[in-house]
Amino acid sequence: MSAAASPERSSLSIRAAIPPNNLTELGRDAMRALVADLGQPAYRADQLFRWVFQKGARDLDAMTNVPKTLRAQLREAGYGVGRVTVGRVAESIDSTRKLSIKLQDGGVVETVLIPMEEGQFTQCLSSQLGCALDCKFCYTGTLGLSRHLTAGEIVDQVIVARAALPPGARVTHLVYMGMGEPLHNFDGVVDSLGPICDPDGLGYSLRKVTVSTSGLVPQIERLGKTAPVNLALSLNASNDAVRDAIMPVNKRYPLASLMKALREYPLPPRRKLTIEYVLLGGVNDADAHARELAVLLRGLPVRINLIPWNPFSGTGFERPADEQVRAFQQILKDRDYTVTVRTTKGLDIDAACGQLGERPDA
Ligand code: SF4
Structure with a gap:
């Protein structure tokens, strides 16, 4: 059977060769887990979520109500936006x-x-x-x-x-x-x-x-x-x-x-x-x-x-x-x-x- 007729075979194994850490990839729960890992309070995750998806921020530095320390932690962990x-x-x-x-x-x-x-x-x-x-x-x-x-x-x-x-x-x-x-x-x-x-x-x-x-x-x-x-x-x-x-x-x-x-x-x-x-x-x-x-x-x-x-x-x-x-x-x-x-x-x-x-x- 051709690949066209059996799409599941190739489905989830196809991964992107792209930088793994990006806030735009994270749902709300994943954003909360990340922020918890960084030792920050949960409401910071909600702030990040709104900046990324509601306001469409393209840069960590645009997130003005997110403390510099958290932004620095994210940068150090290799997180981009967009x-x-x-x-x-x-x-x-x-x-x-x-x-x-x-x-x-x-x-x-x-x-x-x-x-x-x-x-x-x-x-x-x-x-x-x-x-x-x-x-x-x-x-x-x-x-x-x-x-x-x-x-x-x-x-x-x-x-x-x-x-x-x-x-x-x-x-x-x-x-x-x-x-x-x-x-x-x-x-x-x-x-x-x-x-x-x-x-x-x-x-x-x-x-x-x-x-x-x-x-x-x-x-x-x-x-x-x-x-x-x-x-x-x-x-x-x-x-x-x-x-x-x-x-x-x-x-x-x-x-x-x-x-x-x-x-x-x-x-x-x-x-x-x-x-x-x-x-x-x-x-x-x-x-x-x-x-x-x-x-x-x-x-x-x-x-x-x-x-x-x-x-x-x-x-x-x-x-x-x-x-x-x-x-x-x-x-x-x-x-x-x-x-x-x-x-x-x-x-x-x-x-x-x-x-x-x-x-x-x-
Ligand atoms: S599934 Fe949609 S995009 Fe894919 S070949 Fe058929 S019509 Fe085109």
Whole structure:
């Protein structure tokens, strides 16, 4: 079985060649343990936590209410603050912003700020450098997996992106839909949710956070038990034959097991699962596929997001005709599904869904 079809094998053994001691990697409990080890009172840990995650301090010396002695102890122990820096920022004509995020070992991932309502953005976070899942329609999948991002590298994307927002704007929603399969990096993603959802950290409610997956069934079950955030499934097919052909992960976790995991996922009250369906012209966009999809999803609390495929060179796929997208949507609507067609944002800067990853000529 290929690496793409057995992601667990390579998962947690991939470690970053980056300095180990960094406050941005520490959750609240780890921060308290560190401060206790240094012989300081517990409230100092809470101060540090707020400086790192709420105020986004990038330097120990910026933490003015933390005593110099503690700052000196941290420095002596080799602790830094901040895991990533922003490289190039590309702005689309529709105001989508794509940020190159530089990692401390020289790797580069991308995060995207997507404009929503006035002054509000959704941020799309990367969870891996590359991706092992090899979905055939996705540019990131062509890169292969270099490594998982650490929890600190994920959280820090949110902290550093603040500076790239227009004045007065803020990120109101976070989606783990950038580079990588978030649930392949299960521990990194779950650990990142600590500071992201802590009121003394970044302060996002679990309801404002969505984790996307290509369908790693055991990890969907674990996520539901650990941190029941909103879940988005990148489904993209209405039967196993089509899904096997475009998403190798389906050979390991076919649709029957996936639908079972979705049925059992403990959604927050009044929430729906998001079903992402990339429409590939002539592959999965026929009327018959729409009808089959309606049957497959029957009884599940879902909203369906249709995404006409975003082209990148070197694949045999085609973007479906607009009339076929509308016909597909109508068939599902006629069967009482809530269906939106995702407005393609950031297409001109390769920031749209499935396009993330450094190009050789970038
Ligand atoms: S669609 Fe997601 S899971 Fe599939 S290859 Fe791309 S980044 Fe990986």
